[in-house]
Amino acid sequence: MSHSLHRRGTAESLSHDYILLVTAAAGINAAGSKDKLRRVLDVVWEVGPVNTGSNEVGTILSGVSIEEIKAGFTEIPRVRCVFDSADKMREVIRRLLEMDLGISVTVSGPRLEIEKICAEFGIKPHSVNLSLDIWGKKNELPEEEILEFITMCGHGMISRSLVVDCIEKVKAGRLTPEQAAVRMGSPCVCGFYNPTRAIPMLQKYVPAEKH
Amino acid sequence: MVVDQEKCIGCGICTVYCPADAIRLVTVDGKRKAEIDQDACLECGTCIRSRVVKCPRGAIYELPKEERSMGRQMRRFFSDPSTAHPRTGVPGRGTEEVKTNDVTGRVCRGELGLCLEMGRPALGTSVREIEKATMHLARCGIVLEDCNPLTDLIEDITTGKFREEYLDERFVSAIIEFRIPFERGEEILNVIRDIAAEIDTVFSLDMITCYDEDGTLPGLELCRSLGISVRDNCKVNLGVGRPYKIERQD
Numbered sequence: 001m002s003h004s005l006h007r008r009g010t011a012e013s014l015s016h017d018y019i020l021l022v023t024a025a026a027g028i029n030a031a032g033s034k035d036k037l038r039r040v041l042d043v044v045w046e047v048g049p050v051n052t053g054s055n056e057v058g059t060i061l062s063g064v065s066i067e068e069i070k071a072g073f074t075e076i077p078r079v080r081c082v083f084d085s086a087d088k089m090r091e092v093i094r095r096l097l098e099m100d101l102g103i104s105v106t107v108s109g110p111r112l113e114i115e116k117i118c119a120e121f122g123i124k125p126h127s128v129n130l131s132l133d134i135w136g137k138k139n140e141l142p143e144e145e146i147l148e149f150i151t152m153c154g155h156g157m158i159s160r161s162l163v164v165d166c167i168e169k170v171k172a173g174r175l176t177p178e179q180a181a182v183r184m185g186s187p188c189v190c191g192f193y194n195p196t197r198a199i200p201m202l203q204k205y206v207p208a209e210k211h
Numbered sequence: 212m213v214v215d216q217e218k219c220i221g222c223g224i225c226t227v228y229c230p231a232d233a234i235r236l237v238t239v240d241g242k243r244k245a246e247i248d249q250d251a252c253l254e255c256g257t258c259i260r261s262r263v264v265k266c267p268r269g270a271i272y273e274l275p276k277e278e279r280s281m282g283r284q285m286r287r288f289f290s291d292p293s294t295a296h297p298r299t300g301v302p303g304r305g306t307e308e309v310k311t312n313d314v315t316g317r318v319c320r321g322e323l324g325l326c327l328e329m330g331r332p333a334l335g336t337s338v339r340e341i342e343k344a345t346m347h348l349a350r351c352g353i354v355l356e357d358c359n360p361l362t363d364l365i366e367d368i369t370t371g372k373f374r375e376e377y378l379d380e381r382f383v384s385a386i387i388e389f390r391i392p393f394e395r396g397e398e399i400l401n402v403i404r405d406i407a408a409e410i411d412t413v414f415s416l417d418m419i420t421c422y423d424e425d426g427t428l429p430g431l432e433l434c435r436s437l438g439i440s441v442r443d444n445c446k447v448n449l450g451v452g453r454p455y456k457i458e459r460q461d
Contacts, residue, residue, distance in 0.1 A: 002308055002326065003292075005446050006415045014444050021446075025311035026300055029453065055293040062262040076300065097451070104311045104452035111445045115426075118449060125422055126450030126457060127318060129309035130430060131442040132416040134332065135407035142333055151332050155292040156383040157257055160333060161227040186263045187228060189292055 003154025004080075004108035004192050006131045008147050009201075011110070016197050018089040018109035020044060022079040022096070029102060030076045036101050037077040038070045043099065044092050049081035053191025061195060062186045084196040086110075090117050097121060148201060153188035162187070170205040177202035212258055214245045218270035221245065225264050225271060228257050230383060231335060245270070253335060253383050254283055255290040282380045288360050289382030296360040305359050305386035309419050309448050316456030317390065317419075323430055324390050324419030325399065327406070331384040331415045338364065339378045341385055344406045344414075345371030348389065351402055356388035396433045421457055 004019040022040050024030035045052070045066055053059030057072040083089050089107060096105055107114050111128065118125050134141070141147060142160045149163045150156075166184045169175040175183065177199045185193035214234075221243030226234045233251035236243050247258075258264050258271045276284070288296045289304055299306065306317065308326065318324035327344055330336030345355065349371030355362070366374045391399055403416065420430025434441045450457075 002305075002328070002417050002446060005417060005444075006328075006332065006442070007444055011443060017444070021310050023307055023310045025307065025314045025452070028311070028314050058260070058262050064262070074295075093449070100451075102451070102453035104313050105449045106310045106446055107449065108444065108446045110443050111447065112443070114445075114447045118447070123449055123451070124426070126313040126448045126455075127309055127419055127421040128428060128430075128448070129324075129446040130418045130420065130428075130434070131445055132418055132434060133440045133442060134413050134415055135327075135403070136410050136413040137334070138413055140334055141413060147332060154331070156230055156290075156331060156333065156335075157255060157292065159228060159230040159232070159257075161229070161232060165227045187230075187257045187260070189260070189263075 002129055003190065005129055006134075006151055006154065008144065008151045013148070013197060013201065014110055015086070015113070016084045017194050018083045018086065018107060019192055020079070020081045020083065020089065020092055021106040021108070023104050023106065024077050025104060026076045033103060034073050034075070034077050036103060037073060037079050040096065040099065040101070040103070041066065041070055041079050043095050044079065044081050047083070047088050047091050047095070050084050050196040051185070051191045051193055052081040053189065054078070054080070055190050058189055059191035061182060061191070061193065080191055082192060082194045084194065086113050086117065090120070093117060093121060149184060149198060152185070152193045152198070154192060155188070155190065157187040157189065158184060158193070159187070167202070167205050170202050171207060173207055177206060212247055212252055212254065212256070212271055212273055214247055215270045215272060216244055218268040219244045220268055222267060225258050225266055228264050230255060230257065234258065253290040253381055254287040255383055256287070256293065282377060285364065285377060285380055286382060289385050298360055298363060299358055304384060305388050306356060308388070308417070309446055311452065312419065312448050313450045313455055313457070314452040316459065318421065319459040320421045320423065320457055321393050321459070322390055323393055323396050324388070325403070326417040327387040327403065328415040328417065329385050329387060330382060330412050332413070334412045335381055335383055336385060336412045337379060337381045338373050340410050340412050341387065342371065342373045342378065343410050344387055345373070347371070347402055347406050348387070351399065353389050353391070353399070359386065359388055361385055361387065393429060396430070397437060400437055400439065
């Protein structure tokens, strides 16, 4: 499923939001790929993702280690990491091209910037999954400011109530934006939530006397 | 999911985490206790993850499989991201869509892949709402992706009708996936407009389109010509997987 797609926010905010997905294809090149994907995680971990995890074991944000994530790889292994800058993503792609593993690499983020990086490395991208926005009964959706947090977990595990509760606690000075960003992201078990992006989104709720 | 009333101390720590707002604090014999509304619970598993909710008494649990109805088991497949449906073999609610498209060739040049992610974001969906969409699409001769957990709930693939016993089940989200020749893009996107006007929830719409040799994206141009909003952030398959496939051979 396209759980890294449909993230909402301003262009400036989304410019700090890139997700790497390295995925072995069932029945095609997944057999024997576990060790390759473990090497991939080691290599991209050095670049400094702000979150990573797996559905099987959870995320670094909730206290899981990289070793636990690697040990939990299934027979159809996948690496998912969130980065907070185009420069980091550029470096990750450079390293993956050097490894030349023949495993599919997909990047979620601003399209024009990703295409620019591809051109720099002489890559012709294969295909794109475009987000054509939300359709249907949109009047029942939470406010846009809440959706910006909720849509960082495409599986829908971050509840509206948790986002509101975190914002209220920041407003009351009971949580810092950094603490609220971690608490809010804990239900996102695959590790797509971007805590670094969430912090400035929460800063505006800090009471004036704390600034 | 169920709360063990003997263990629960009524601290309420769990309530805000539920994406379906199914957990409430109630008073039982003068004591505050958490209770899960079984109609509302989508079986996503968030409340039983010890690294997430951190219930001080471990009071929330899942009934053994033999005590759960088939409907409740289905809720889990469409709500809990850690669950892999036997049909797909991978966690999540659909195929790997664009993520492995360079080797699977699921969507090649001259085609469009479309996904209606029903209930996403935030609202969730009943099977009845999904059926409204699949019946519309079936009338246009659309063949839905077979490798998708929804396939097992459908009674008749030619009509898009679901099995009666699942119609009132609710999920966090479910993905209606299919592929069409590019030439049918305008027609089907207009059908999707009709679906959007009829359903009692939301869906997020995805379109998979391959880059042409000159780097253009035909799907993007089509959306622009129809006045359909395309967000700046997307998901790009870099095309480094092997064996490479971009033209339909069969």
